[in-house]
Amino acid sequence: MPHFLSAEDFSPRLVYALFRLAGELRARRETPKLLSGRSVTLLFGEPSTRTRLSFSLAALRLGAEILTLDERLTSRAKGETLADTLEVLALLGVDVAVVRTSEDAIRPPALAPSVVSAGSGTGEHPTQALLDAWTLYEAFGRLEGLRLLVLGDVRHSRVFGSHARLLPRLGVHLTAAAPRAWLGREEDLEGVADRIALEDVSLEDLLAAVDAVLVLRPQWERHAHSVGTPALPTPASYLERYGLTQARARALRPEARILHPGPVTWGVEIDPALRDDPRILVRRQVENGLYVRMAVLVAAGGNFPSYETGHAAFARDSSSPAERGYFGEGSPPRDDKSPFREGSARAFTSPLHR
Ligand code: NCD
Numbered sequence: 001m002p003h004f005l006s007a008e009d010f011s012p013r014l015v016y017a018l019f020r021l022a023g024e025l026r027a028r029r030e031t032p033k034l035l036s037g038r039s040v041t042l043l044f045g046e047p048s049t050r051t052r053l054s055f056s057l058a059a060l061r062l063g064a065e066i067l068t069l070d071e072r073l074t075s076r077a078k079g080e081t082l083a084d085t086l087e088v089l090a091l092l093g094v095d096v097a098v099v100r101t102s103e104d105a106i107r108p109p110a111l112a113p114s115v116v117s118a119g120s121g122t123g124e125h126p127t128q129a130l131l132d133a134w135t136l137y138e139a140f141g142r143l144e145g146l147r148l149l150v151l152g153d154v155r156h157s158r159v160f161g162s163h164a165r166l167l168p169r170l171g172v173h174l175t176a177a178a179p180r181a182w183l184g185r186e187e188d189l190e191g192v193a194d195r196i197a198l199e200d201v202s203l204e205d206l207l208a209a210v211d212a213v214l215v216l217r218p219q220w221e222r223h224a225h226s227v228g229t230p231a232l233p234t235p236a237s238y239l240e241r242y243g244l245t246q247a248r249a250r251a252l253r254p255e256a257r258i259l260h261p262g263p264v265t266w267g268v269e270i271d272p273a274l275r276d277d278p279r280i281l282v283r284r285q286v287e288n289g290l291y292v293r294m295a296v297l298v299a300a301g302g303n304f305p306s307y308e309t310g311h312a313a314f315a316r317d318s319s320s321p322a323e324r325g326y327f328g329e330g331s332p333p334r335d336d337k338s339p340f341r342e343g344s345a346r347a348f349t350s351p352l353h354r
Pocket residue numbers: 050051119125128158159217261262263
């Protein structure tokens with residue numbers, strides 16, 4: 001079974017297949033039990049609200065048997081490695097392990113369930129990048145050519161670690177802007193078109209030039225290594241110097257969109273007055289997380305067998321050139337057992353435009 005540990009584990013073809021499945025699942029009143037008979041374990045070693053709840057609900061609605069482990073109450077606290085813990089899960093018959101860890105990378109052993117990252121240290125958070133991409137795709141109807149500014153603590157953000165590995169491959173023009181002390185690491189920045197120290201530019205000018213801005217929370221809890229370094233941003237002065245104030249939001253175009261993976265520390269990286277700005281998609285991102293994580297769990301649980309050749313659920317014409325590219329070639333094998341068979345001729349419609 002496949003592992004999903006990095007945004008690089010999602011090909012563009014698979015990304016659009018997952019978007020389509022997420023859209024289908026969202027449109028259904030009853031969720032088909034695509035994980036019936038499968039066992040999903042959540043192993044969480046760091047705090048989480050959205051990610052943990054959405055993965056749990058996703059597994060439950062898909063009919064999986066689900067167990068949640070707080071890493072501090074497992075043998076991890078006695079020094080057992082994550083790899084050995086994953087082997088134990090496999091031996092006990094767990095099919096999918098959703099893992100959040102403070103380690104920067106997850107390395108499953110040979111005998112392991114399908115592992116889905118729910119965030120690893122300052123490394124990656126691939127499903128967050130996927131759901132951010134879906135939210136942008138819904139809002140703009142395309143990703144190709146979209147200009148996205150990621151603003152904030154890119155150096156310590158695992159969400160950005162996955163954005164940088166996913167979005168450029170989907171055609172997004174990605175600019176990273178951060179306080180100089182928190183500019184990204186070289187290895188994360190290969191696909192990033194521009195990388196800008198906020199001390200060197202007018203943030204208003206940057207905002208005026210993009211289709212969307214995705215704001216990141218300063219990861220204060222991950223700054224221990226740099227305590228004492230001069231010129232580090234502080235919570236009290238952050239908003240005025242680097243954050244999305246009301247004045248700066250006025251520089252954004254009316255049709256631009258504002259995203260944030262959450263949790264937002266209102267008053268630090270975004271002015272609380274922008275909470276109900278019509279351009280903000282933060283709540284939509286939370287809702288989308290459930291469906292994107294359902295789709296990823298289906299892929300991880302092995303019930304998404306022909307995503308390389310085309311699944312019956314995805315075997316429809318699409319008006320989107322990107323999707324036509326991924327689904328348009330040949331006719332995929334018919335899967336009469338597909339829970340999506342009935343109604344599968346329906347065109348995909350964006351949930352935002354229903
Ligand atoms: C993020 C995380 O934990 O990486 N939150 C999330 O999963 N939506 C971002 C953060 O902690 O700032």
